[in-house]
Amino acid sequence: EVQLVESGGGLVQPGGSLRISCSASGFTFDEIAMSWVRQAPGKGLEWVSGISWNGARVDYGDSAKGRFTMSRDNAKNSVYLQMNYLRVEDTAFYFCAKDVGPTTAGHNWFESWGQGTLVTVSS
Amino acid sequence: QSVLSQPPSVSGAPGQRVTISCTGTSSNIGANYDVHWYQQLPGTAPKLVIYGINKRPSGVPDRFSGSKSATTVSLAITGLQTEDEADYYCQSYDSSLSGYVFGTGTKVSVL
Numbered sequence: 001e002v003q004l005v006e007s008g009g010g011l012v013q014p015g016g017s018l019r020i021s022c023s024a025s026g027f028t029f030d031e032i033a034m035s036w037v038r039q040a041p042g043k044g045l046e047w048v049s050g051i052s053w054n055g056a057r058v059d060y061g062d063s064a065k066g067r068f069t070m071s072r073d074n075a076k077n078s079v080y081l082q083m084n085y086l087r088v089e090d091t092a093f094y095f096c097a098k099d100v101g102p103t104t105a106g107h108n109w110f111e112s113w114g115q116g117t118l119v120t121v122s123s
Numbered sequence: 124q125s126v127l128s129q130p131p132s133v134s135g136a137p138g139q140r141v142t143i144s145c146t147g148t149s150s151n152i153g154a155n156y157d158v159h160w161y162q163q164l165p166g167t168a169p170k171l172v173i174y175g176i177n178k179r180p181s182g183v184p185d186r187f188s189g190s191k192s193a194t195t196v197s198l199a200i201t202g203l204q205t206e207d208e209a210d211y212y213c214q215s216y217d218s219s220l221s222g223y224v225f226g227t228g229t230k231v232s233v234l
Contacts (some may be wrong), residue, residue, distance in 0.1 A: 110169075110214070
């Protein structure tokens with residue numbers, strides 16, 4: 001059974017930094033791309049970032065470019081999202097999602113999701 | 124900043140059929156990238172209900188179906204049940220953004 005468990009969320013001040021993590025199990029982690037998707041309270045889904053199976057390719061949504069960095073450690077079956085220069089509008093649940101292929105690609109979808117970790121940016 | 128447009132809400136009585144549209148542009152749905160659908164029950168993570176326009180994952184009832192016409196894709200729920208009350212999102216890929224995109228989301232209410 002695929003399991004994705006996010007951690008590291010919390011309260012941070014505007015302009016601050018936070019790193020969230022996702023621990024995966026139940027599948028061959030080092031063959032699959034992973035993504036972060038966020039959802040502000042009461043709002044819709046927004047793709048944040050995706051990383052290829054070996055970490056060589058990382059793609060970002062517009063809101064993450066220049067501020068967020070996604071990485072992975074295949075030895076630990078984990079992906080991470082380092083978030084810098086956080087803004088109030090970054091407040092959201094951050095979901096870890098399992099892709100169906102080795103890279104972010106045109107016909108792919110998310111077949112499994114974690115339960116999310118809440119990041120709150122507020123002074 | 125959703126790239127794909129969906130109606131905010133649809134509703135129907137138990138047993139009825141409802142459809143949700145997802146409209147894109149020439150850089151996503153119009154470029155023939157696949158569209159997928161997720162169901163999100165209150166307070167839970169999204170769950171895949173349709174992939175590749177019209178394919179159902181194992182365990183998803185055949186009441187859920189998908190179709191496509193030009194730059195619009197649709198999700199249909201036939202024989203609507205109370206447990207279908209949820210938010211539904213379409214998802215695709217956008218070549219101009221080089222990333223995945225989601226629809227604005229549709230709340231399905233069972234009257």
